[in-house]
Amino acid sequence: MRETTDEELMQAVxxxxxxxxxxxxxxxxxxxxxxxxRFLGDAIEAEDxxxxxxxxxxxxxxxxxxxxxxxxxxxxxxxxxxxxxxxKKQLTxxxxxxxxxxxxxxxxxxxIEKERQDQIHLALxxxxxxxxxxxxxxxxxxxxYAEISQILGxxxxxxxxxxxxxxxxxxxxLSHLQKK
Amino acid sequence: MNCKxxxxxxxxxxxxxxPARLMREMEExxxxxxxxxxxxxxxxxxxxxxxxxxxxxxxxxxxxxxxAEARRRALPAPGKRPLLGLDxxxxxxxxxxxxPMRLAACAMVLVACLLGMFMSRDLSLSGSARTTVAExxxxxxxxxxxxxxxTSLGSAYLTLALTTPEEKSVSR
Ligand SMILES: [Zn+2]
Numbered sequence: 001m002r003e004t005t006d007e008e009l010m011q012a013v014x015x016x017x018x019x020x021x022x023x024x025x026x027x028x029x030x031x032x033x034x035x036x037x038r039f040l041g042d043a044i045e046a047e048d049x050x051x052x053x054x055x056x057x058x059x060x061x062x063x064x065x066x067x068x069x070x071x072x073x074x075x076x077x078x079x080x081x082x083x084x085x086x087x088k089k090q091l092t093x094x095x096x097x098x099x100x101x102x103x104x105x106x107x108x109x110x111x112i113e114k115e116r117q118d119q120i121h122l123a124l125x126x127x128x129x130x131x132x133x134x135x136x137x138x139x140x141x142x143x144x145y146a147e148i149s150q151i152l153g154x155x156x157x158x159x160x161x162x163x164x165x166x167x168x169x170x171x172x173x174l175s176h177l178q179k180k
Numbered sequence: 181m182n183c184k185x186x187x188x189x190x191x192x193x194x195x196x197x198x199p200a201r202l203m204r205e206m207e208e209x210x211x212x213x214x215x216x217x218x219x220x221x222x223x224x225x226x227x228x229x230x231x232x233x234x235x236x237x238x239x240x241x242x243x244x245x246x247x248a249e250a251r252r253r254a255l256p257a258p259g260k261r262p263l264l265g266l267d268x269x270x271x272x273x274x275x276x277x278x279x280p281m282r283l284a285a286c287a288m289v290l291v292a293c294l295l296g297m298f299m300s301r302d303l304s305l306s307g308s309a310r311t312t313v314a315e316x317x318x319x320x321x322x323x324x325x326x327x328x329x330x331t332s333l334g335s336a337y338l339t340l341a342l343t344t345p346e347e348k349s350v351s352r
Pocket of ligand 1: 182209216217
């Protein structure tokens with residue numbers, strides 16, 4: 001038997017079917033979590049935003065029309081929640097940046113790796129939110145520029161521009177971690 | 181294409197998001213330009229770093245928590261619970277429609293009202309004037325008022341209903 005598509009499940013959700021909603025959550029929770037975590041770099045916030053994105057589609061189901069794939073529809077909601085969260089964080093807590101680890105203490109390989117991971121997160125955090133979104137989506141779930149453009153609501157040409165500028169900034173900030 | 185143009189499109193080239201003809205043109209350029217080639221290498225290194233970002237496993241019971249919250253929100257708020265525990269909402273179908281469908285429904289009601297007014301304009305203008313007292317006594321729906329005592333409410337209503345506007349103004 002053919003598996004029910006996400007779009008069909010979404011129509012069932014519109015009719016109040018919570019089991020269909022549960023199936024959508026199970027299908028997409030891993031990738032939603034991964035995207036939110038890469039965006040926010042914090043487990044509590046990522047879980048909060050991922051949960052909210054699912055509840056948003058539940059609420060919006062009666063108005064859902066399968067003009068775009070469910071995947072791009074869902075990522076659009078999740079990405080905008082992440083962008084909003086990042087904007088609020090930039091406004092409220094500039095001093096929330098994790099402390100750099102003293103190199104003399106980081107003999108432990110695990111600590112060195114943790115520091116490297118922190119540096120990547122910091123470099124991403126320094127990007128304007130839409131550049132950050134374009135770059136993270138480019139590395140997520142095999143999304144094409146056309147899909148990223150639908151998610152961000154800009155043209156594919158603009159997506160290329162965002163990625164190119166994000167890439168240049170990241171390269172400048174991460175050059176010390178690069179192999180020569 | 182010069183180096184500047186090539187460099188501005190290297191990410192799209194790496195992602196195979198440029199048209200095939202341009203792809204070949206860029207490949208040719210990269211074959212002969214060591215400086216652009218080393219930039220491809222640097223972009224790939226940043227990409228590798230982004231791909232190496234670790235993500236902790238999905239929190240346990242994530243979906244269970246989402247579902248619990250979904251069920252909570254699906255129930256009506258305690259303060260808004262309807263009388264007798266019934267979810268009686270005669271206009272529910274209207275709330276569930278999309279905005280264009282709602283507009284269409286409103287337009288249909290409006291057209292029906294206007295059509296009704298248009299079709300009944302003859303009745304409302306001349307209907308009462310054409311009815312004489314004699315005819316009125318035989319009108320359906322009025323006969324059960326007929327055997328009424330002269331001072332009762334029924335007789336007053338019958339008088340009012342069967343009097344033409346002309347007669348009313350004369351009697352005043
Ligand atoms: Zn060149």
